[in-house]
Amino acid sequence: MDIKIRQERKDDFESVFQLIEKAFEKEEYSDHKEQFLVERLRKSEAFIPELSIVAETENKIIGHILFTKLQIKNESQTFHSLALAPVSVLPEFHGKGIGSKLIFHGHEIAKKLGYKSVILLGHQDYYPRFGYELCKKYNIKMPFEVPAENCMVISLTEDGLSNVSGEVVYPSAFFE
Template identity: 75%
Template structure:
């Protein structure tokens, strides 16, 4: 199966909405509203068009990933970074490496755009294979109560997390 990755465009929005809805339909740890999150984030200042990526197979969108702007703030510094949320693959195409391709491609684009690291809330058994580590290792704190094993960070460049610590500040688009 050949998969092509490209930047999402406005003509993809409805297909991506339906894809995300189907991808999370049976997810136990989901509020099943990820498709609405993506819609809100597209309209926010956090949106970066180059980091909204679709995966196509046979001219059909089968996957999507979104990275958006995020900040970490402590007493001395503000760190600009990215949030990865969500990664979505149609159920019939899951476990075929599409999610991995989207993540690795997104990392490369993010590096080219000058970002140093990525934060996410995700499955503790999936993301470490890409090098994601627990946020608590860097004293990075989420603004809401979530299990620490699901809060992860990834340095896109060598020393990308040097001296990084503080509180994650999500943009308004993340919340209804």
């Protein structure tokens, strides 16, 4: 299967909406509204067009990933980072490495754009294979109650998490 990874375009929005809806349809730990989150994030200041990425095969979009701006704040400093949310792959394409391709590609683009880290909430058995570690290791806290094993961070550069600690500040689009 030939898979092309590229930046999302405006004419992809409807296909991506349907893809995300299908991808999360049967997810137990989902509010099943991720597609609306992506729509809100696209219209927000947190949106970075280069980090809204699709996977396609035979001119059909089968996967999507979105990284948006966020901050980590403590009493004296603010650190810029990215949120990875969501990663979506059509159910019939699960287990074929599409999510991995999207994540690795997104990390590379984020590095080129100067970002040093990515934060996510996700399955504790999936994301460590990409280098994600528990946020608590870096004294990074979420602004809401969530199991510690699902809060993860990755440094995109050698010193990407040097002296970084504090509370994650998500863009308001995440809560509208």
